[in-house]
Amino acid sequence: GEDVEQSLFLSVREGDSSVINCTYTDSSSTYLYWYKQEPGAGLQLLTYIFSNMDMKQDQRLTVLLNKKDKHLSLRIADTQTGDSAIYFCAEKEGDNQGGKLIFGQGTELSVKP
Amino acid sequence: DGGITQSPKYLFRKEGQNVTLSCEQNLNHDAMYWYRQDPGQGLRLIYYSQIVNDFQKGDIAEGYSVSREKKESFPLTVTSAQKNPTAFYLCASTRTWDEKLFFGSGTQLSVL
Numbered sequence: 449g450e451d452v453e454q455s456l457f458l459s460v461r462e463g464d465s466s467v468i469n470c471t472y473t474d475s476s477s478t479y480l481y482w483y484k485q486e487p488g489a490g491l492q493l494l495t496y497i498f499s500n501m502d503m504k505q506d507q508r509l510t511v512l513l514n515k516k517d518k519h520l521s522l523r524i525a526d527t528q529t530g531d532s533a534i535y536f537c538a539e540k541e542g543d544n545q546g547g548k549l550i551f552g553q554g555t556e557l558s559v560k561p
Numbered sequence: 562d563g564g565i566t567q568s569p570k571y572l573f574r575k576e577g578q579n580v581t582l583s584c585e586q587n588l589n590h591d592a593m594y595w596y597r598q599d600p601g602q603g604l605r606l607i608y609y610s611q612i613v614n615d616f617q618k619g620d621i622a623e624g625y626s627v628s629r630e631k632k633e634s635f636p637l638t639v640t641s642a643q644k645n646p647t648a649f650y651l652c653a654s655t656r657t658w659d660e661k662l663f664f665g666s667g668t669q670l671s672v673l
Contacts (some may be wrong), residue, residue: 456601479660490567490651490664491604498660536603540660548594548619549662551603 450474454537454552461560466524468555470537473518477539480513481549482522485534494522494535524557532559563588565665567652572670574639574646582637582668584652591657593635597621598649598667607650610635611657639670647671 451473460466472480478499483491497504497511497520504511510523524531534556538549565586574580584593592611596604606619610629624643629635635654639646652665 452603481662483664488667488669490565490666491653493661493663496660538603548606548609549604551596551605553601553603 450539450541450550452537452539452550452552454535454555456553457556457558459558459560460527462527462529464527466522466527466531466557466559468522468524468535468537468557470520470522470552471518472520472537472539472550474539474541474550475518476541479540480511480520481536481538481540482509482511483536483538485536485554487533491536527557527559529559529561532557565652565654565663567650567665567668569668570666572668573673574670575673577641579638579640580670582639582650582652582670584635584637584665585633586635586652586654586665587633588654588663589632589656590654590663591632592655593629594653594655594662595619595625595627595635595637596651596653598651604651607637 453471481496482494484494485491508525512521534554536554537552568583594609595607598604605621608627610616626638650668653662655662
């Protein structure tokens, strides 16, 4: 079946850029998402990209999509300690309505002062 | 303020007991979802409902039950048949055909 893979951990220094990577298997994905989860909390939608785009920028966040390689990345510029959290990549299949998403395992981002 | 409210924040289940997790939304969203989160794993879909009085099984529905009597409410019951219920449960909602899924703050269920 469909699968989404992420590395489990990333550690960066405050002020550096962070790049979180994700690969997926379903070529019919229509939307791809990045969610942020702080400890003991729900998931917060950070950004999403439609599959016919290859880049989306939103303030400090840049999403890159390589549809040929089925690779999605999230770049956080000028990373702050408040960015420490778990980041989930998710995809929506082409024929899915609404919120049936396939999630990766999550990447725990640790930002050191 | 519009949002999704899950209660309680923490819940403990005794052996053989059924427990019910509450999820209420005031966003006027049509569709509601229950996901289960285990440490180091992604979210897995338990049940979803796209319209009142109708719901479908997700990938891991065994040992769970739901109802959707009102548009705003989608409670999840963890039955005694669910042998490994300890997890973080997340409720979510969206408008049908909308690309954005919004989440509640979650309920941590543990077994005594």
